[in-house]
Amino acid sequence: MALTNSDGTTSLPDNTASIKQRTTKQRTAIAAELAQTKDFISAQDLHSQLKHSGQVIGLSTVYRALATMSELNEVDVILREDGEALYRSCSQNHHHHIVCTKCGNTNEITAEFVEAWAHDVASAHGFSDVTHTLEIMGVCSHCTS
Amino acid sequence: MALTNSDGTTSLPDNTASIKQRTTKQRTAIAAELAQTKDFISAQDLHSQLKHSGQVIGLSTVYRALATMSELNEVDVILREDGEALYRSCSQNHHHHIVCTKCGNTNEITAEFVEAWAHDVASAHGFSDVTHTLEIMGVCSHCTS
DNA sequence: CTTCTTATTGACAATGATTCTCATTTGCAG
DNA sequence: CTGCAAATGAGAATCATTGTCAATAAGAAG
Secondary structure (H helix, E strand, C coil), X not given: CCEECXXXXXXXXXXXXXXXXXXXXXXXXXXXHHHHCCCCEEHHHHXXXXXXXXXXXXXXXXXXXXXXXXXXXXXXXEECCCCCEXXXXXXXXXXXXXXXXXXXXXXXXXCHHHHHHHHHHHHHCCCEEEEEEEEEEEECHHHHC | CCEECCCCCEECCCCCCXXXXXXXXXXXXXXXXXXXXXXXXXXXXXXXXXHHCCCCCCHHHHHHHHHHHHHCCCEEEEECCCCCEEEEECCCCCCEEXXXXXXXXXEEECCHHHHHHHHHHHHHXXXXXXXXXEEEEEECHHHHC
């Protein structure tokens, strides 16, 4: 979005926070419901959970809200083994997950040195504006026995 | 699942190596094509790649072959951001990618210590049969200027 | 080689998550 | 209050993946 200044000139958008956001009943409800849900949840489940609690919101709207929240880094997104996306209200600090491929249980793990390493590798390759994903998958002890 | 024998008795399935494998033209072609392909490839792309090289094989067969190869740990599987599954012949050395979010260019990166660390973390959490994914994303120097 | 059993194949339908379309509604700035 | 672009929602469309089932063929047995 190009910002039109009072003198008629335009300025280039700030590439981070350039998304026009309008506060709506639906987005508020979606964000609130997601904040209450501690675990990861799919868009479908979040939709029916909202419906069940009286908030009838279109499925498309849920998907759109989650997509923009994801772009704004307000939610974490991971992919289940079957490809379905799971969302969770973003916790303050960046972290990763170890996921059981049998029962779907997830534990958070922190890896500060991976953060630093990823940044170093990226700048060594001349990359900027760096993000990364890291997921560890396996079978948890509960599902092994 | 109990197997009914011709004499009327039943025998329990061997849960490890009970999968009867029959060597077929199609599976051979699929495994060969996948071995030739160094990068990750989707089932759909592998199917059309086979068709393009004269090997017309049903799409269901490709999916089934990849599924069994995955169970036998003969292929690595990762999930793309849109949820589509990507397969790669296991024999290749494990590595990760740094991807430019502008032009899509990818470079391979190796991270041996990350491999070891992932394994340690997993066993510390009691996980077994561990795999992991790691992707770094950013804007490459070419797209920055 | 022939027969028999059954894993495998393939064409097609079905599933299911996600995205698209577009008419209608609604924030919100002026 | 007014105007307009953003947002919504109902449903259609997309698309990877899985299920169905009759036909085929691999491999063992005779």
